[in-house]
Amino acid sequence: MHGRKLVTVPILLRVRGIKMSLEILDLVGRSLQAIGWVFLPFTLTPVLCLLFPKHKLTTGFQFGLCQIIDGFNIWVGEMVKWLLPALVVSIAFGVIALSIFGQAWTKFDESATYFHATVILLGSAATLLAGQHVRVDIFYAKMPAKSKALVDIVGFYALLIPFCLVLIWNAQSFVGLAWISLEGSAETDGIRGIFILKTFVSIFALMMLAQGLSIAGRASLFLRGKPMPETPPEIEDPYVTDHLETGL
DSSP: OOHHHHHHHHHHHHHHHHOOOHHHHHHHHHHHHHHOOOOOOOOHHHHHHHOOOOOOOOHHHHHHHHHHHHHHHHHHHHHHHHTHHHHHHHHHHHHHHHHHHHOOOOOHHHHHHHHHHHHHHHHHHHHHHHHHHSSSSGGGGSSHHHHHHHHHHHHHHIIIHHHHHHHHHHHHHHHHHHHHTTTOOOOOOOOOOOHHHHHHHHHHHHHHHHHHHHHHHHHHHHHHTOOOOOOOSSSSSSSHHHHTTTTT
């Protein structure tokens, strides 16, 4: 009898631990959802700038919001770009170790995937600001500045917002399950961090949503002839560049 009690105690503790983890994750998830619903109306600020261009509070708020979003995403992009040399080193080391010495380490092989995924997921927002994503249209580059601004605004509301919201909503389940089990590599000697990569999917959607809001807000300020935040020195402003080239 005493042996059975001793066996059941760890099992009960594990069950209680799982229940507590589920409750904590549910609380965190509900809190993040509430924060998301609170900040969702901010996506309307570009429209408000177009409708009320003489309202200094609206345009000033949009100006400051663009500065904050651009600054944060550029900072994150500058940080994750240093993972690219690490990516090259990990791949080169793995190839050399296997081809010359006949040795292979799972952690080194998987580290390349982690570096690659982190750079793409966390650096996409800065790349969007720089206008370096591959465009599927062939007309945008030849458009005048005002047409580019309109395309950016329509694209934000018609394409980027639905995509990011669907991605965030669908990512909740697999991110939550990954955190409950602290999901890691299928290999015993692999990296135990898949739950972190899955979390980056939601962060990617949030950063892209914020950067799209900044671009749409900048476009609305331009269309109404209001001052726009300066882009980083290494990034060309498509509206200002076009404006200068046409001599306007």
